[in-house]
Amino acid sequence: MSGKESQSAHAYTPGLRVTPLFRVRKTRRLPIPGEVLVKEGDKVNYDTIVARTNLPGDIRIISAAAILGVEPDELMHYMLKKPGDPVKKGEVIAKYRAFFGLIKSEVKSPVDGYIEHVSEVTGQVILREPPIPIEIDAYVPGIVTKVLPREGVIIECAATFIEGIFGIGGERHGEIYIAVKSPEEELTPDKITPECEGKIVVGGSYASVEVLKKAMEYGAKGVVVGGVDFKDISDFLGYEIGVAITGHEDIPMTVIITEGFGKIRMAKKTFNLLKENEGELAAINGATQIRAGVIRPEIIIPKLEVNPLELPIEEEVYVGGMQPGTKIRVIRAPYFGALAKVVKLPIPLQKVETESPVRVVEIELEDGRRVIVPRANVELFEW
C-alpha cells in the first residue's frame, strides 16, 4: 500500500439529518391547479386547510346505441341531451320509438353529472359525475412563506428534525412516547400498552411484526425504531415491497426505521433528541423514495417559540468533508451499523476481500479496532 493519503474526501452516501433545530420548508402542492386559501405571512396550524381543488368526477360509460337498438351513427338523433348538458340520476337521456310507440326503449342516467361525449362510432355515451373536492392541510404549524399561485404554498417552521432511512405509511401527528430505556433496548410486545393510543411510539433497536401489530391495535399513530426485519414489513402490510417507493400504504399507523433492516441500535443522538422531546407533538411521514429525488421518512417536532425565518436556510443535506477524526457509520457488512471515526483516507485503490480494487477509508471502530472499508460503505454520522 502506498503511503499517500487524502487530507479530506467526500462520503459517497449522504448522511441522514438529525438536528435539534432546523428550518423545515414544506411544499404543499395540489395534484392539479386549484385555489390557494392562505396568503404569504399567514400563520397556520398543522390542520389548517391551505389549498383545495376539484378532481374531475368519475366516468360512466353507457352503450346507448345498443340499449336503444339503433346504429351508432344514428344515436345522435335519439339523444335528448347533448354534450355539456347536466343530468340527474334516473333522468332519460336518450329515447327510441317505432311503430307508433309499440317498440320503445330509453336510456336513463345512472348518476348525477353531465354528458361528456356522445360517440357516433362506438355508440357510447360518456357521462361524468360531479367533481370530487380535495383539500390539503398544512401538515406542520408554521408561517406561509410563499404562495405558488393555483398550486399550493410553502410553509416554514422551526423544528427538531430527524430523518429515518426507511418508512411506510403517510403523514400522521401524535405525541412522542418513549417506550424503552435505552437505544439498545428492543421494543417488545409488553411495552405496548393502551397508553400508546394516538402516540408516536419510540423503540430502541428492534421491533417485531407482533409489536407493530399490537401498536396498531392500540391506536398508535406511529412507531419509530432502529431496525425491523424486512420480512416483518411484508407480514405487517400483507404484501411484499419490491421497490423503495412508499408512503401510500393503506395502514392507520406509520412506521419509521432510523438505521436499517435487522436489529440495530438506534443512534444515541437520535434517541436522545426524541427523549428530550417526549410528550411533544410531532408530525411524521413514512414516505420513502430512494431513486431519483430522494425522499426520506421524517420526524418533525415543531418549536413554535422559534421564528423559523431567523434560522439559516439549508438547501442540501451535508455531504462530504470526510477527514481524519470525522465520525461515520458503516452501512454494509461486515461492520454494518458500526459507528466509527475516520483514521486515514488512502488515495490509491485497494483490494478488499472480494478482490475488487476500490477507494477505501481506514476507520477506528468503537471498540478500538482499526479496519479498512470501501468509502462507498460509510455515511457521515454524528454519534
Added chain:
Amino acid sequence: MVAMERRYDLSKLDVSKMQVILATDVGSTTTKARFFKKINGHWRFICAGEAPTTVEKPFEDVTMGLRNAIREVEELTGHKILRDDGQGIIIPYQGENVGVDLYVSTSSAGGGLQMMVAGVVKTMTAESAERAALGAGAIVMDVMAIDDGRPPHKKIERMRFLRPDMILLAGGTDGGTIKHVVEMAELIRAAEPKPRFGLGYKLPIVYAGNKDAREHIKKVLGDKFELTIVDNIRPVLEVEVVEPARDAIHRLFMEHVMAHAPGYHKLTEWVMAPVMPTPAGEGMMFRTIARMWRINVLGVGLGGATTNVYSVYEGKFVRTVSANLGMSYSICNVLKEAGTKNIMRWLPFRVDEKELRNRLANKMIRPTTLPQTLDDLMIEHAVAREAIRLGFEHHKQLARGLRGVQRRRTIADIFEQSLEEETYIDMMNIQLVGGTGGLLSHTPRRVQAALILIDAFQVKGVTRLMCDSIFMMPHLGVLSTVYPEAAMEIFERDCIVKLGTCIALDGHAKKPGPAVKVTAYLPDGKVVEKVVNYGEIANIPLGDEETAKVIIEPSSDFDVGMGKGKKREAKVWGGAGGIIIDARGRPLKLPEDFETRRKMLISWFKALNAYPESILEVEEI
C-alpha cells in the same frame, strides 16, 4: 408543439474529417462523459469523466452535472471542451487541443421516457404497440387493450393515476373495423391523463392504428392532446411496422418531453444529434454489432433499477425492460419475483432467509454501497443471475411471432399448437451474448461475469461472451446514428471485454460419464484435447486477443447445434474464461438437496477458478 432550435445540420457534417468526439449519458444518478479521438487513423476511447446528475432540485439544470463531468475530462486530458461563456461545447475542433467535432448524448434522468400504450386486442395490436414503445427506449407503465379484462372505469382510473410522458395508441388493421380503436380513444379522452412534467401542456399521443379511423381519432383526441398520426403499426395482421411509431416517439421525446422536463432545455440545444433515451442508445449498439458482424445477438443491461434485455435475431430487434428488476433500487423486487429459494440455489453456503432479506433490503435503501466480503459478493451475483433470468423470461414473451395470423396447419402443427406462443429465439442460434451495467462490468474476476451470463441465459451450442469495459454502450449507440464506423471501431478496440466462448451441451444423460470431447487448435500451434463428464464444467485457456478452431464431439445424448451426437467445428474467441466447456446439460438442473448442490456449485466454481478458495470452504454465513 415546441419548436426546437436545431443549430447543426447533420447532413452537412463530413465525418471523415472528424478528429475529436464527445458523448455523454445523463443517467438518473450519474452523468458520464466519454471522450474519443482519432489516433493514427483509428478511433480510440481516451478517457471518462463522471459527476452526479443535476436534474433535480435545488439545481434543476442537467448542464451543471454535465459541465462537471466534462471538466473532469478536460482536467485529465488538457483538452478544452467547454465554452467560456457556459453556453455549451466548443464546436468544431480547432486544433491545439481545443473543441470537439461532434457532441452527442443519451439520457435517462428523471426516470427516462415513461409511456403508456394502448391497442385493441391485447395479444395483437397492443403487443405490437408495446414492442414499438420498448424499442424506442421507453419504460412501459401499462398496456391497455379492449380485451385486457379490466372494465372501462378501471382502465380510466388507472390512466388517471399514471402520469406518462407519452401515449402510443394502436389498433385495427387498415380497412378493418374502426369501432374498437375509437372506443379506446374515447377512454383516453375521458380519463384525460396528465403529463408527468408541467401542468400546463398537452400530453403527446402517437396514433399508429387503422388509417380509416384517423379522422375520428382527431375529433376525439385532437383538442385535448398533442396528437401525432403515423402509419399503422399492423396495416395487415401478418405485418408489423414499428419504425414510424418508434421514430415519432424519438422525435417527441426530444421535442416535447425533454423540452418540458425540468432542467433539460439547455441540453437539447447543446447536442448536435437528437438526445436518445439511454436504453435506445444501448439497443442501437447491439443492433450495430449484429449488423456489422452478421450474427444473432442477445444483450443485457443490468442496472441498479432496471434490467434491459435486447435481442437481434435474424434481423428482428426487440428490446424489453423489466422496470423493477435491478441490483440496487429494485433489488428487493428481484427477491419478490424470484423468491429466496431461487436466489439461494446459486450459493454454496447456507444463509438464514431472514438475514438474506435484510441484506438485500439494506442494499435497496443504501444503493451505492459495494460488497466488501466474498459472501456478500456471491449473494449479489446470485441475485444478478435471477434478475437476468426473469428479464429474459419477460423478453421471450415479446420476442415471438405475430399473433392473430392465420396459418395453414398440418396435422403435425395441431399437435404442436402451443409453439405459436413460444419465442422465436433459439439459444442454439445465438452467436454472442453481451452484458453491460455496473455489476457485470466490475466483477473482480471477469470469469464471474461469464458464468453469470451462462447461467442466467442458459446459452446453448457455441456462444461468444462479452461485457462492456466501462459503461459506454449507450454513448456508442447514439454515436452510431451519426458515425457508425467510428462507433464500431471504438467498440471493438476499447469497449468490448471478451469473456471467452461457451460450448454448452443441450440435453441430459441418463448416467454419469464423458459427455463431450473438445479438441482446440490453439494459435501457438498446440492442440489441446479435453473430455468433460456430464454435470461438469471445464475450460481451455485462450487469451482475449486470440481465436482458435475447435472440434466438438458430443456423446449421443447431447446436441451442440448439429443434432444429438453430431460433431461440430467452430471458430471461438478467447477471454477471461477461455473456452468454457459446459457439460451440465440443458435445461440446467440444480439439485434440491443443499449438500449435493453445494458440492456441485463448488466444483463448477473451482473448475473455472471463479472465486477464491476461502469462500468455497465456508458452509454457513
